[in-house]
Amino acid sequence: MTAASETTTATAPTPTIAATWPTWLLIGATGFGGPAGQAALLHRELVERRKWLAEDEYLAALRVCMLLPGPEAQQLATYAGWRLHGIVGGLVSGTLFVLPGAVLVAILAWLHAAGRSLPLVAAAFAGTRPAAVALVALAAWRIGRKSIRSAAAVAIAVAAAAALAGGLPFPLVVAGAAAVGCVLLPRRTRGSAAHGPVPGDRQTGRSLARHAALVASVATLIWALGYAAVAQLGLAGGRGPAIATLFTETTLLSLGGAYAMVPWALDEAVGRGWLLPEERLDALAMGEATPGPLILVVTFIAFLAGWRAGTPPTAAGFEGAAVATAFAFLPSFALILAVAPAVRRIAPGSLLARAMEGVGAAVVAAIVMLAISMARTAFLPAGGPDPLAMAVAAASGLALSFRWLPTPLVILAAAAVGATAAWFGC
Numbered sequence: 001m002t003a004a005s006e007t008t009t010a011t012a013p014t015p016t017i018a019a020t021w022p023t024w025l026l027i028g029a030t031g032f033g034g035p036a037g038q039a040a041l042l043h044r045e046l047v048e049r050r051k052w053l054a055e056d057e058y059l060a061a062l063r064v065c066m067l068l069p070g071p072e073a074q075q076l077a078t079y080a081g082w083r084l085h086g087i088v089g090g091l092v093s094g095t096l097f098v099l100p101g102a103v104l105v106a107i108l109a110w111l112h113a114a115g116r117s118l119p120l121v122a123a124a125f126a127g128t129r130p131a132a133v134a135l136v137a138l139a140a141w142r143i144g145r146k147s148i149r150s151a152a153a154v155a156i157a158v159a160a161a162a163a164l165a166g167g168l169p170f171p172l173v174v175a176g177a178a179a180v181g182c183v184l185l186p187r188r189t190r191g192s193a194a195h196g197p198v199p200g201d202r203q204t205g206r207s208l209a210r211h212a213a214l215v216a217s218v219a220t221l222i223w224a225l226g227y228a229a230v231a232q233l234g235l236a237g238g239r240g241p242a243i244a245t246l247f248t249e250t251t252l253l254s255l256g257g258a259y260a261m262v263p264w265a266l267d268e269a270v271g272r273g274w275l276l277p278e279e280r281l282d283a284l285a286m287g288e289a290t291p292g293p294l295i296l297v298v299t300f301i302a303f304l305a306g307w308r309a310g311t312p313p314t315a316a317g318f319e320g321a322a323v324a325t326a327f328a329f330l331p332s333f334a335l336i337l338a339v340a341p342a343v344r345r346i347a348p349g350s351l352l353a354r355a356m357e358g359v360g361a362a363v364v365a366a367i368v369m370l371a372i373s374m375a376r377t378a379f380l381p382a383g384g385p386d387p388l389a390m391a392v393a394a395a396s397g398l399a400l401s402f403r404w405l406p407t408p409l410v411i412l413a414a415a416a417v418g419a420t421a422a423w424f425g426c
Helices: 017-029 034-049 055-067 072-113 119-147 151-165 170-184 205-233 240-252 258-271 279-289 294-307 313-345 351-379 387-401 407-423
Strands: none
Touching: 017 034, 017 072, 034 055, 034 072, 034 119, 034 351, 034 407, 055 072, 055 119, 055 313, 055 351, 072 279, 072 294, 072 313, 119 351, 119 387, 119 407, 151 170, 151 351, 170 351, 205 240, 205 313, 240 258, 240 294, 240 313, 258 279, 258 294, 279 294, 294 313, 351 387, 387 407
């Protein structure tokens, strides 16, 4: 099934699939700031600049991805690729979104395992954090003003923020926001989060269910064949099957975002002897400092698991990283491609549309809380204020707000400031 019958409404002409590759690679290579920063980058590139998606459809897809297990930004990129070029487009966009970060994490894991130290590189990554704070803060503003359109939605966002600050698990916050949204949010006949059925689209609920079942069946077959191949080849020093199983579970259980399950995956890795206890923080730092989904932490974990079990260690490490990455993202692809045809069929003002609007308010609250947490880390690294980090964040926010520079150049400039400050001992 493709999206050939569902051309994007009121957007730019559909580019060829070859013409989209540089964009997906660019987004993947500059997707700092976690899910919120990546969602903001996708919005800027796909809605504002290239107009490949309309605003309402972007918001509808974002909310659906927030409800699914797995990295929501990667699923959002996959959905956008599917809208342009069907299943093949979704596979291309989702893969290229992940590839730069996965390769970089694997290389950094190798440097870590080989006992090498590159302080300037670490400082450059640290320099991107203030720019990421600005990116996330702008995402909260831009997405919030589109998603929160009533007093009830404001109340849901405030309550969600309070619940998150109080330590309530994000899946429960999302469920509560959806339930409250069904009851409190006003019915609308226009301007809803989704477009509704596309004119001329003859798909029925039964055909959508058949599509979802077909995608699930194919994904299950691919998983089984891949697992058998990993076991037969003895990849990652024989740890390949365990890596595939653990990180498939990590994705399927990551409802509410990677932060809900990454700590569990790290504990599992320590318990299995794949990581040393102090390397939990190293793994998290790698995931935070590199572009792409935070769940790429599993690439770092699996590299070390293979390195410590196989001979030669470098080959076993890269085998482990490849297995972890493939099996962590296979469920993510399957879930979004299974439900993609139904995203735009949510009727305006329906119960599901109002539930999703409630989820959207909770998403904005989560982005705000993330921005606050990131600001605390970036601006108070040693308990006291860091004027340079604050200045970088302010400059990045101005450059992004007024579009003086594209996002990749802002990120690179911030990295250069971090490396320069470290070189001169600032």
